[in-house]
Amino acid sequence: MAHTLVVNGRRVRLDLPGDTPLLWALREGVGLTGTKFGCGRGLCGACTVHVNGEPVRSCSVALESVAGAKITTIEGLGAAGDRLQEAWIAEQVPQCGYCQSGMLMSAAALLAGNSRPSDDDINNAMTNLCRCGTYARVRRAILRVVEAG
Numbered sequence: 001m002a003h004t005l006v007v008n009g010r011r012v013r014l015d016l017p018g019d020t021p022l023l024w025a026l027r028e029g030v031g032l033t034g035t036k037f038g039c040g041r042g043l044c045g046a047c048t049v050h051v052n053g054e055p056v057r058s059c060s061v062a063l064e065s066v067a068g069a070k071i072t073t074i075e076g077l078g079a080a081g082d083r084l085q086e087a088w089i090a091e092q093v094p095q096c097g098y099c100q101s102g103m104l105m106s107a108a109a110l111l112a113g114n115s116r117p118s119d120d121d122i123n124n125a126m127t128n129l130c131r132c133g134t135y136a137r138v139r140r141a142i143l144r145v146v147e148a149g
Contacts, residue, residue: 008076018064034074045128048102074101087141095132
């Protein structure tokens, strides 16, 4: 069955089974490989994308449940992503880098809804896992973007 999505502002028609995880539809159906597979259970956050502006773990969302939705991946994050990436580099966040696209997507969603997040807001929004333990650097990077306005 065909499913239509708007991915990074572009209408995409995918002929995939409805139960295909959004992650694999994006990676293999659309060719956008910035969204990473981590745990496959929606726990780690490496696969975080935005669906209609909200962060979701794409490995645990069926394609049929997001038909017609606006999907934003790390490739389509734009200026918000650029500011976050600059802060990530300044704070030396990336280590192995595998979780970073999901971390950036979660941070972008946080800042889109809250331009001055508190530490508690950051803790509640940033539930992605990082094997390298860069959580303090992630917090500093988010706060750097906030301070830069």
